[in-house]
Amino acid sequence: MRIKAKLVFRPETLDRLRTVFDNLGIEIEEKIDGIAFLFIDDERYARLKDELSRMGIKPFELREKVFSEKELNSAEFLYMGPAGYWGYPQPEERMEDWQRASYDLSTACPLCGFGAVQNIPYLVKREPKFGRNDILALNWTYEFLVTERLRRLIEDASLTGVEFWPLLRYKRKELIQGYYQLFVTNRLPPMSPNTEIVDLKLPEAGPKRCSCGRFGRNRALDSVYGVAVPIRYKRGSLKDAKDFNLTSEWLGLYDARPKRIVSHRVYQLFSAHSIKRVTFEPVIVED
Known part of the structure; x- marks a missing residue:
C-alpha cells in the first residue's frame, strides 16, 4: 500500500511556486486551482513540503490509499x-423526511441514525442516468444502485448475501425499470x-x-x-x-x-x- 497526496493550490500562489515545481520536476494540473499528485514516500514530497513551509503556503491536501x-x-x-454518486432519496427537504419514507426509525438514534432499518424501497425523482457505469451510490445513503447488467452478472455468478430491491418513482410510487438497490442481507x-x-x-x-x-x-x-x-x-x-x-x-x-x-x-x-x-x-x- 502507498499513500497518494492530492495537493490543491490557490491560483494566486501558482506564480510564486512555478520555479519550485520546475526544480522538483512536479507537474501541475491547472484548472481553477493548481493540483499536484505525489506519493508521500516520493522524496520530492518532503522537499516540497519543506519549501511550502518556508514560503508560508499551505495547500489543501487530501490523501488516499493506493493498493497494488x-x-x-x-x-x-x-x-x-x-x-461515484447519483441522485438523492426523496423527499429531500430534510434528512428525517427521506429516512422516514424508507426506514423504520422506531429503534434509531435521532441524531446518528444507529439502528434504523430500511423497510421500503428508496423513492427517487427520475430514472437514474449512469452513463457507461453499472454502479453508483445514492447520495446521503451510501447505498449502491446497480443496472440490470450488473444484477445479472451477480446472479449468474451465484454471489450470496445480496438481494435486489426496486427503486420507486417519487409521488407516483411507480417501479423504475432496469435499476435496483444492491441490498446486502448478511x-x-x-x-x-x-x-x-x-x-x-x-x-x-x-x-x-x-x-x-x-x-x-x-x-x-x-x-x-x-x-x-x-x-x-x-x-x-x-x-x-x-x-x-x-x-x-x-x-x-x-x-x-x-x-x-x-x-x-x-x-x-x-x-x-x-x-x-x-x-x-x-x-x-x-x-
Whole structure:
C-alpha cells in the first residue's frame, strides 16, 4: 500500500511556486486551482513540503490509499466503498423526511441514525442516468444502485448475501425499470478489537451531541498517514461470511452507516467485467 497526496493550490500562489515545481520536476494540473499528485514516500514530497513551509503556503491536501494488484488479488475479503454518486432519496427537504419514507426509525438514534432499518424501497425523482457505469451510490445513503447488467452478472455468478430491491418513482410510487438497490442481507460479527474504532458522542464531530452511546467511526485521520485505518477481522468471525456482508459497526461522521465487506469473488467479478466507480481495500484477516 502507498499513500497518494492530492495537493490543491490557490491560483494566486501558482506564480510564486512555478520555479519550485520546475526544480522538483512536479507537474501541475491547472484548472481553477493548481493540483499536484505525489506519493508521500516520493522524496520530492518532503522537499516540497519543506519549501511550502518556508514560503508560508499551505495547500489543501487530501490523501488516499493506493493498493497494488498483488495486494488486491491476494485479499480474502475487501471493503467496498463508493467512488461515484447519483441522485438523492426523496423527499429531500430534510434528512428525517427521506429516512422516514424508507426506514423504520422506531429503534434509531435521532441524531446518528444507529439502528434504523430500511423497510421500503428508496423513492427517487427520475430514472437514474449512469452513463457507461453499472454502479453508483445514492447520495446521503451510501447505498449502491446497480443496472440490470450488473444484477445479472451477480446472479449468474451465484454471489450470496445480496438481494435486489426496486427503486420507486417519487409521488407516483411507480417501479423504475432496469435499476435496483444492491441490498446486502448478511451481517458480520464485530470486527477484531485490533481495529482502531473510536466511539464518539457527536461533538467532536459536530455541533449536535449524540447520546445513544453506540455511535462510532473509523478514526478519520491515522496519526501516520492521515487516512482511514484498515478494517480487521478474526478469521473465526468470517466463517459464516457471504459474498456481500455488512459490518455490525455503524461507522460515519454525522450519519453513521454499516460498511460493506465483500469476498474476493466479488472483486474478481467486478475486475473481470470492468465495473468501475467503486473502491476496494483489503481487509486484514487475523489468524
